[in-house]
Amino acid sequence: MFGVFTLATSAGVGITISNRRARALLAMLCLAPGETLERDFVSKLLWPGRFQAQARASLRQCLLTIDKSLGPIAGGVLDLSHGRIAIDGRRVQTDLGYLEAALADGRIGDACGALGGIGNKELLDQIDFGDPFAEWLSAQRRYAESRLQLAVDRALAELERTADVAGEQELRDAWHACDRALPLQRGRKTRIAVLPFEQHDTIGGALFLAEGVVDELSFRIGSIPAVAVVGRTSVTSVANSGRTLPEMAVALDVSHLIEGTVHRSSDGIVVHVRLIDGPSGADIWSDRYDGTVADVIGSRQIIGSHFIAGLCAALGTDDKFAPERKMTANRDAYALYLQGRDISLRAVGDGMIAKGIELLEQAVEIDPDFAECWAALAEAHLYIAGFTPTLDRVERAGYMADCARKAIALDPEQGHALAMLGVYEFVNRNPVAALDYGYEAYRLAPNDINVALRLGTFLLNLGLARTALPYIETVVERDPVHGRNYAALCAAHLCLGNFDQAIAAGQRMADLGFPAPWLAVAYASNGEHGRAVETYWNLRTLLGTMITRPPGMPPIDDAARDAYFDLAARGICSGDPDARAAYCGMIDMLHQTMPDPYDNSVAFPAIWMGHAELVMKIYGEQTSLANIFGLMTLWVDVDPIRRTRLHPDFMGFADRVGYVTAWEKYGWPDALRPAPVTK
Template sequence: MRIRLLGGLEITSPERRPVRFATRKTSLLFAALVLAGRRGHRRELLSEAFWPGRSNGQARNSLRQALVDIRRSFPTSKDATVYIHGDQEAIALIAGPDDADISIFDRKLEQGGAADLAFAADLYRGGVLAGEAIPEELDEWFGPYLDRYQRKALQLVDRLSLALPIPGSAEETACEGLAERLLASDPTAEAAHRALIRIHAHRGHENAALRQFELCRKALKKQLDAEPEAQTSSLAASLQSRERTGDRRPGPSSGVAASAQVLVPTRHDDQPSIAVLPFQNLSGDIEQEYFADGMVEDIVTALAHFRHLFVVAGNSSFTYKGRSIDIKQVGRELGVRYVVEGSVRRAGDRLRITGQLLDASSGLHLWADRFEGTLAEVFDFQDQIASSIVGAITPKVEEAEIERAKRKPTEDLDAYDYYLRGLASHDRAVNTKETMDDALRFFMKAIGCDPVFAAAYARAARCYAARKSNRWMIDRLDETAEATRLAKRAIELGWDDAIALSYGGYVLGYVGGDVEESAACIERALGLNPNLAAAWGYSAWVQACLGEPEKAVERAAQAMRLSPFDPRFFVWEFCTALAHFCAGRYNDAAEWAKRSLRSQPNYASATRVATASYVLASRLSEAEKMMARLRELDPTLRLSNLAEVLPPFYRPDDRSRYIEGLRKAGLPD
């Protein structure tokens, strides 16, 4: 290995000598190319990001000089495994699979065995470029990488702590070391606390495990004013129960197998939990991916209606798409007891769906079936799959919930097809004007095919809300009226549809300004489907607007628990930021908004909240930088037109502080 990025930047030449580039910018450019891998970057983007403020010619010349410096240490030759490759448009650093610690780290995570995870844990000496002085203008460039690998490290320490062999093993040592390094940089890293709790319990030291839980609880209370997650509390509760009953697990000398000693967290009240993995598309046509994905979304929705099930949101389970997986590993990572997997084959109007239900702890098959017929029977197939899964898990299913779960979203297959295409554009893509326009077009086509398709109305209305938030509206009055019309129609048609109520209710609040009606619709959605992460997320937003920030923080946390790997996770981080802002906790608001922006750098709502929060927290240099970013995202935003994007604050003081923060940050009149 010649290149280390985890824990700092260390580079070794092919001759095994330390490499020192002429400037810090060149070192960081090298790191950026390593992180990008073989896909590389466009020269124009690199020169603008690394040498801002210079003319185009000067910036490109600086880039050329830096690349010459890199080539001195890594020249191109037939034997070279690390070298620069590019043309006039783009540039990439080509490296072998074992030349960079980042590559090895990712590969070991993918392989997933206990020894592989331990190897990855030892590699993680700290965050990406930890300790390196990164100029402010490059924060946004490297921020997503820093955030991504920190999350991977937290997932790693959780996974490894659940896969430990005998006490005193190399895997246990690696896991403990990683947990301690993570806590040294962030005492609120709950996954690291959980890992240490499990390690202490693994060794038979229940008192030490409970002390670790108390350290976790105090750190969260002090720094975030938050309580431990349900997973952590459940883990501690199981230890306390052993203490009370005297049922102490044997220590390391007992010879009991490690598999019997691992503490696996459980849901409250022993609630059955399930995840539906992406179904394989066996159609031989990549264009049918959206249809297979839509099958999963609908099965998740059907299962989520059963209140006694904890159902992980489809957006989180989709992180496993295209990966070779181990069912037990999935169960540990998502914290579920059951996993569903299957496949879809569509040829014309013929359809074949296979599904199977597995026990994640043992890998045993509990149910499997195949459904074949015409496309017109697709909803019946979905009903049968959902009912079969629930029947295999528990015989106690309320009849009313079964009937609601079986309700078809539409009878029109063309409408359904357009709806699925709209979801593929809206939920699986980066939030841009183009993808939102595509989604709106598909949802409106679905409505054209089926004028009583409630969820399509709700999703179309939500597209207009995105247009308002980003100031993409062309005719604001007409588009506001259209968004409100669509939202009201969605609620009218979908009074028993949690998705229609959630999305439609949010649009009534944000675009229509009726925050109380918005809250009522979203509360009904939560009553209908308590497993719908989007409903909890929108509820967090509306509670913040109503002046109930503590409720908002709790509800955003529930959304994140239900869908921990959701590509829209950044929205719920923003809702948390907005809640802290309304509570006057400006430092917390700024940090949550910053988390959101790491995943979605172009998120205008989070940028506005971050800017106002930095100013009101007296963090003026950060506010200045954030205001510059806001002006870049929305050059025509002014105090005079700010009302176009403001949340519908119920309390006048929340609104005035928001406006005053942006005014102090330099937003022009």
């Protein structure tokens, strides 16, 4: 499948099929043995422009040619029906399938040999039947490459877990020597930040053209294999800080910046884009685009394709990028989407996310087929349930899932929406389905920060920190000024026993202005109880702002607040058994009396103090979009956190909430790995 398509018997005797379309059809079938292709779809790809009846007749002739060539060797290998075609997956072996199987089975020598054989060859090279086929083949190549990257990542994680240093190094060397791993070979990817564009508008009205251009450029550039685009949260934070361009580049750890302007007048729009060298702040490349509003809204690919080739040439990389997203051609829906998504992502201020949801709902009411907006609406429901004091968290999870399903129905390539379905499955006691969705989402959208973060946290929640860490580190690298990412990084290092690194991650979170109880837990885990108590105590000043009050609970005065945080800090962080017992009693009482008995203010301390009975009661009854984050630290192997895991009822609890099923499929945490069975 890599390079020029070739075919041979199992004994190695070459098979020649002279009809090039028959050869291409066989190659298409071998890309996914056992999976069916629609006859109409195949005929349109291989005979573009022909009448349907003619194309179908030509397809039948190709199938006869294949059957005649393969019949004496493997009769009946084709599986034909009235509308579909497939090839028997049990009777075909490809170099791609062999490599994936070797990686999955841990046959590192075979995998490395296969990698050496395919080298830098492109999948199905030298097959060309026009633009429709080229577009399809380009998507298949991206799909195969992302599958391989994921398979290699999983194999490396398993080799690291089993301490197979030689195997890990052998696989890394083989993968890096392969030109498809060129960004790894050169070091990390070229890192770019797309700064907010200025909009100069002589017409007025709520039309967020500059935001739309930035959104499209970020998506297109982020799909280039050799480039990593920094997340919008980090970029917005730094862009609004008053720094110079070189200072922004340092803060975001990027080599290049992109900035620009959008001018809108009655004559149309003009877009200016500049690529800037980060260290010097000097322009490297610039371009402009003159067009209409419809060019931006109805045909965003014009903006992307107009600038991408020049940007890639300036960066010295290939201009391969993903196909257009399922957006909207309606200018009002697009403007509402941009505004609503921007507001909901801020997750700050009373009613901000709710306002964002209102705008997004207006957008999908105008255009119900707006897949990207349904995904943004799903994420907004997740945020309002996860980060605001609301009592309808269960219902919000359902809203989130409904919106995500609508996005996927409209656009099956919606990795972001799939990841949110994974969140829904996790809170509904089906973590194996959550990981299934998470891995599929990552295959579809490996460059989406949200997808990688959710897959990483699913793994963390199940105690698979070693597997999770590469995903979390990628998220932090791509979005380095977003404090919440460091909570996951801190938790991963805590679970792996890397306490110095956990403290560094927690401190970075605090430095960015986010509440960092994880830092206090990291200090306590490292035996620094005095610093841990002080760190947790200092969180009290954030109550009611960055730390929301539990839903349904009234405000408290400063004296009551200070007394509560004093009890909590000593109970969680001091190592004093009496202080722990006192605070365990307090959260027992809160669990019985609060409007939301499963709130973070009860669930998180229960985990950190190893209050096993309460932990199992809370998460056995209701994992929510808010308290799910506490599970990341359930697996820290220090006292008292480990008491929950060591409780005699823990495995029964883990079985009831679906953890055991997930472990049986995706691997057990090191501390719970079943002993090998001897015969």
